[in-house]
Amino acid sequence: MADNDLVTIGETIALMPEASTANDPSELLDGQSGDNNFPFARFKPLATVGEVDPVTGDALTGYPDGNAAFLKDDDTITVVYQSESYGLMSKQTYGWEMASGVSFTGSHIHTIDYDREKFAEFLETGDSAADMFLESGHLFDTIYNVFGEVVDGKNDDATDLSAKWGNQTLPTGELVDFSQPLTEGDFFFQSFCGAFLETANKYGDGIGFEDNVWLTAEEWNIQYIFPNGATTSNATMGLASIAVDVRIQSQPWVKLVMKNCCP
Known part of the structure; x- marks a missing residue:
């Protein structure tokens, strides 16, 4: 069983990709998405390295x-x-x-x-x-x-x-x-x-x-x-x-x- 303090698979909503260089203060927050104003695409995370299976507790490496x-x-x-x-x-x-x-x-x-x-x-x-x-x-x-x-x-x-x-x-x-x-x-x-x-x-x-x-x-x-x-x-x-x-x-x-x- 996963530790309650750990993030389970799929919980993370912040994006790794950025539409452009983050320059606004709202785009520079730790753990949050940067500039996500993508002109031609939409993105949502499926899984993020370090998240754990809520049943087994095994992490994604x-x-x-x-x-x-x-x-x-x-x-x-x-x-x-x-x-x-x-x-x-x-x-x-x-x-x-x-x-x-x-x-x-x-x-x-x-x-x-x-x-x-x-x-x-x-x-x-x-x-x-x-x-x-x-x-x-x-x-x-x-x-x-x-x-x-x-x-x-x-x-x-x-x-x-x-x-x-x-x-x-x-x-x-x-x-x-x-x-x-x-x-x-x-x-x-x-x-x-x-x-x-x-x-x-x-x-x-x-x-x-x-x-x-x-x-x-x-x-x-x-x-x-x-x-x-x-x-x-x-x-x-x-x-x-x-x-x-x-x-x-x-x-x-x-x-x-x-x-x-x-x-």
Whole structure:
């Protein structure tokens, strides 16, 4: 259960974007929107980093990056976004626990469900997004590593390949320690940046992917968090490209690629 002093998902109504440089005193108030006199658009926040799920207490992490929205069922809109977070290179997020029990700090891929009928009228009402929020979660709960194994733990046994993640593992299966230990998870996802939701049969029946697939990848150079820097970092299996099988009812009606495409 979320702390009563915390802001829950959708409660924030202040906007990040500005129509122009804030110069009026009314546009310079902490926690409020700046200049929102947009000539050709209307904006309302759906969710803001740091808001928490009112039931689970789990926070939305940032920075927001690759995202999409689709029809989950006849009554529900799902918004997906991934957080570009950096583990030991910055501040660790809370652990994202998989079905196997293993947990990952660093980047998350969040799902936020909204009431479809209320979503359709959202821009026309004075309500905040909290009034149409249903629940939040994560895009997946099972992750495979570069060895083709479901990641289910972490240990120093080089033969136990299911207890490894590529950015901390040599091709031999040997686990490599970081200069400082992770405290919020067993492993970490390094900086999920650009993403793309590729829909099934995009180019016609039987042409393209058979299933809806979310494509993303870890990015950046993490040599700084190893004792021997690039020498160790370059010897590991490296950063991962990830494909997620996504079950949706309809084609996405919002699909954005932020900053870069993934491999």
